[in-house]
Amino acid sequence: MGEEVRILAFGDSLFAGYNLPEADGYPEKLEAALRARGTNARVIDAGVSGDTSLAGRDRLAFVLEGQPEKPDLFILELGGNDLLRGISPEQTRANFDAMLTTLKEAGIPVLIMGMRAPPNYGPEYQAEFDAIYAEMAQKHGTDLIGFWLEDIYEKPQLFQSDRIHPTAEGIEALVASTIDEVVTALPDEDEG
Numbered sequence: 001m002g003e004e005v006r007i008l009a010f011g012d013s014l015f016a017g018y019n020l021p022e023a024d025g026y027p028e029k030l031e032a033a034l035r036a037r038g039t040n041a042r043v044i045d046a047g048v049s050g051d052t053s054l055a056g057r058d059r060l061a062f063v064l065e066g067q068p069e070k071p072d073l074f075i076l077e078l079g080g081n082d083l084l085r086g087i088s089p090e091q092t093r094a095n096f097d098a099m100l101t102t103l104k105e106a107g108i109p110v111l112i113m114g115m116r117a118p119p120n121y122g123p124e125y126q127a128e129f130d131a132i133y134a135e136m137a138q139k140h141g142t143d144l145i146g147f148w149l150e151d152i153y154e155k156p157q158l159f160q161s162d163r164i165h166p167t168a169e170g171i172e173a174l175v176a177s178t179i180d181e182v183v184t185a186l187p188d189e190d191e192g
Contacts, residue, residue, distance in 0.1 A: 005040060012052075053087075074108045
């Protein structure tokens with residue numbers, strides 16, 4: 001299977017597997033799917049339910065210091081709670097900028113999982129929020145999945161009753177629809 005590839009999945013309840021058995025969370029399912037494809041992946045679940053981009057920014061250094069070795073890939077999945085709390089897009093952008101600067105300085109490749117504001121936030125907020133992910137990916141030279149819930153967004157049966165958190169089946173669908181981008185974002189083995 002080759003050398004172990006370490007992926008740090010850093011996010012909120014969408015990574016923490018809110019209301020799901022631990023084995024059904026995105027990081028755990030991603031690890032299983034990568035291994036099934038022959039990639040010796042270890043996906044570390046660093047998802048914390050309720051985290052905003054500011055909370056992520058505040059715990060980033062601590063989480064990185066706690067890793068026995070530098071991750072081969074860092075998946076950044078935050079912003080949903082910023083939306084739910086109505087945090088200004090400028091603040092969210094500044095927090096992403098700070099986190100991505102830290103990761104770039106540490107030499108860790110990043111894949112950003114983009115979010116999208118719902119239409120009820122108004123067109124101005126929506127446009128400003130939605131632009132953050134592509135802007136940050138371009139500025140910091142990271143990989144990006146524009147809206148990582150795209151494939152399940154309009155399938156209510158793949159969400160729990162809160163209409164925010166995916167079911168186990170929803171997680172399976174998300175892994176299936178994002179695994180190619182994750183594999184692409186992994187550094188080539190000969191680069192290490």
